[in-house]
Amino acid sequence: MSVKRTLMTAVDRSWLRMDTPRNPMMISAVLVFDKPIAISRLKHILNERFLRFQRFRQCIIDEGDKVYWQDDPLFDLDNHLHRVALPGTACKAELQTLTSDLNSTSLGLRHPLWQIHYIDNYQGGCALVIRIHHCIADGISLVRVLLSLTDKTPEPDEQQTPSVRPWKQPARSPIPRFLHRALDTTEAATHQARLFMQSVREEPNYPLKLASTASGIATDLLKLGLSSFEPDTCLKNTLSGRKQVAWAEPLDLAEVKACAKALGGTINDVLLSAAAGALHKHFKASKEAIPDCGIRVAVPFNLRPLNQPIETLGNQFGLVLVCLPVEIADPVMCFRQVQENMTRLKQSYQAQVTYSLLDLFGRGPDVLERRALDLLSSKASAVLTNVPGPKEPVYLAGSKLLQPMFWVPQSGSIGIGMSIFSYAGTVQFGITVDKAIHADPNVVMDYFRESFKALSHAAQAGL
Known part of the structure; x- marks a missing residue:
């Protein structure tokens, strides 16, 4: 058989x-x-x-x-x-x-x-x-x-097996989803044609929006390819393959929210600013020249609807390159620059572009993917994830989850991964660093907390 x-x-x-x-x-x-x-x-x-x-x-x-x-x-x-x-x-x-x-x-x-x-x-x-x-x-x-392995109470009803719970997410336009999928089979092409005609009937100016979106995606693809390489700093080195992992004591989420509200920004802006501040402190302590145009971090961007349960696994995300202004010492000025960078990224199609590139590379020969991977990894110094978790404590087999930490891998020549995860009124921050990169992960964790405290104090003082 x-x-x-x-x-x-x-x-x-x-x-x-x-x-x-x-x-x-x-x-x-x-x-x-x-x-x-x-x-x-x-x-x-x-x-x-x-x-x-x-x-x-x-x-x-x-x-x-x-x-x-x-x-x-x-x-x-x-x-x-x-x-x-x-x-x-x-x-x-x-x-x-x-x-x-x-x-x-x-x-x-x-x-x-x-x-x-x-x-x-x-x-x-x-x-x-x-x-x-x-x-x-x-x-x-x-x-x-x-x-989904956990429960909301220590002793759940054994007759009930929770599904992978959906998370709420604002609805997104179908245009990016329409564009990033490859039309490589007759069935897929027929489905896309049907979707296009339905959109035309429901919205007469849809073709114009589609053309505008295609133009935007082409522009972002060109920008990604032509963007400069990352500067040669202490964060880049020939990797050894040996990882060093550390995580900080959690921050109070209410304090992070208060800081974001005082500055008129988002929680994400605050945490990215703290990460930039931590790397600024690392450059200073290492007596390393700080790049005057900042550094880039690759941030995974979800393309799977979070308001639907997960029925099948697989990868449905893209990557966006976020510039961290590590050259700015003042915490509030650093925050404003992060805020501006994020606003610009939210209006781009980088995530859809990188997803399509991964799909294309997976269909071609290994040598093509290796060269493309080297190109993309040369555009970033680190990978950074920021994922929201449960707002209330959860339990696994009756035991309370106290502290969760998650890391995604780094690809190509990138040797640093930073992780931010919110859980039960706290914000967890962790890092993984290749041993060839001269950075003490525990010290960087201390820098992250110090940078957040400095930004929070400045925000509350109305600076």
């Missing part, structure tokens, strides 16, 4: 190809809980809620010109769930060291590309270190999948 296979999409294949010994394409998470979790109960939840996605039971079959998903005939949860204990006092530094080691190790192709390490007796509770390959799904989708 023949084994059923599913062809991997071009975008997912593109992320698979990006995996290198220096930059494994893994999305990783550290989840800290207030008390131990029974392994038997954890396995039950994984079977019921995590493994309902068939992708987590499938291996990758690479035949060169085509790549397939295929059910693992030897699938066993014990191949993916490992129980370990930290040495010594099992403090935060030791958990960071273990996470750094795991994030420096690629996932093997013999089994489905994910691993969970259960950390015993961590600070009176426990922790989970989770690694999932990027070709399975994008970071925002996987965060939602992992959160």
